[in-house]
Amino acid sequence: MALSASTYSHDRKWWKEAVIYQIYPSSFYDSNGDGVGDIPGIVEKLPYLVSLGVDCIWLSPHYASPQIDMGYDISNYQDIYPPYGTLEQTQELIDACHAYNLKIIFDLVINHTSSEHTWFKESRSSKTNPKRDWYFWKSPRGWKGGKPLAPNNWGxxxxxxxxxxxxxxxxxxxxxxxxxMPDLNWENAETRKAIYETSMHFWLKRGIDGFRVDVANKYSKNIAFPDAEIINPNVYEQPNSKLHYNGPRMHEYLSEIYEVLSQYRAFDGGEIMTVGELPNTPLESDVRAYVSAAKKQLGMVFHFDTVSLGLGKTPGNRTLLQPYTAKDVKRTLAKWQSFVNGTDSWTTVFLENHDEGRSISRFGNDKTEELRTRSGKLLAMVLATMTGTLFLYQGQEIGMINMPVSWNLSEYKDVWVVNILKQLVKNGANKERMDQVLNALQMVARDHARTPMQWDESPHAGFCGEKATPWMRVNDNYPKINVINESAKSDSLLNFWKRMIGLRKEYKDIFVYGTFTLVDTDDDIFAFIKEGEDGKRATTVANMSSKAVPWKPSSRLLLSNVPAGNDTDTLQSWEARIYFN
Structure with a gap:
């Protein structure tokens, strides 16, 4: 039974129809054999991205940085991290993208800077420095045993x-x-002006087409800095997201950013795009305040309901895994599809990025090669037929999966993981708790997305030269899972993704802009109808389980992820179909 949905005609924009491919510079392609991916390497691989069918690349932070958090700690917004290349090479990348008719967006990381940024160095030099108020400085709330007490209990x-x-x-x-990574004080208008000039105007003048906005709801904080509610009585530092997300001046700041961006156009005349990272904002009404076209703030945002499934529900306990089912996956995906129905808001479609475990490992089945490919195709069919802007992360198109569970913790590089382990030792965690954390990291650690891209069967998967040492270990499965192997097989996941991207563009009135209606089905089946303004409809049905389930065929079968001609009354494990009315 289909659940009713109202129809709304969305304004057509290039960034709504685009398929956007995220590149993590350090792990994409190393052109000079030093073990680190670089800007020239991206330029070299642009023909591959064109062949995939994507329209825009999103370049994760490539700015000058000490790399405490893989470039999200920026020491100079107007320069490049030397192992990645130079300012001139970055300009060559921008120009090369446009020559291939690709657009390019950068990461906008403006909640904080690196402590190595000249602004912070000046700020910390003395209490009377003119930039002292560009960051948040507070005196101790007191002293205990000769040690200063922090201004509040925030963790x-x-x-x-x-x-x-x-x-x-x-x-x-x-x-x-x-x-x-000290937080910038957005209350200071002079600080905001400097942020806009160095991180936005500078790059927009060089021709980029938009930004992915890091933690786009974090700049406005509760500047009274009250203590957070005590959630975990065993430690002093407490979760405090309610006190520094979605603050009182957040929409004012985003309106200012919109005014900056509106002064520029994309290379072919379209508008500058923005996609914001919006954590800790579960209510649709709160999200709509950010992405309603009438509000003139953000074009769209990333919602994290789906990719957060299985993570600890208690604040601060992300590493306490919780069980979830296919029903939970389809519920969260459907939530943000229905969000755009009958509104002037827009949404995103994604299951991977640089902060998440690999989608097949988390939402598909990576136990065998056949199931990896089939469930990967299922996820491709679901994502490519959903309303909103489709984002792919490097390696997703060839079905890269999580790091092996056999790997030692020393292979994990992420500062979040390193700090968690240090804190557990400091707090005297027992073996049971340590095992819990290890189990969680094997599923959801950010490192899973950061292993080098697997290009071919040569040493290091063709990511770097044979004599180089990759900055991070390549997944052991690269002899089987790589671009060359995937390209050679007609029924591969890579070639299936190419087909799905082409299909999405061919039927964009339905798949990109169509109205979403969830179909009431068995818990393991995710089925939905997409309807265009002309009344043409498509139905996507996906069996998100390892068991066969009954399904009555309807309309004309357009595509299945199992051998051609299968249109029976039974959906095989991890089988998906698309029907056209």
């Missing part, structure tokens, strides 16, 4: 306290991420 997102004491000036500064 950082990367574990440990959110305040660091500066001996020279005898005050604390706020860092909601790593210690080396």
């Amino acid at each position: 950082s997102i990367f574990s440990g306290p959110a305040w660091e004491f500066d001996e020279a000036t005898q005050q604390f500064y706020l860092h909601l991420f790593a210690t080396e």
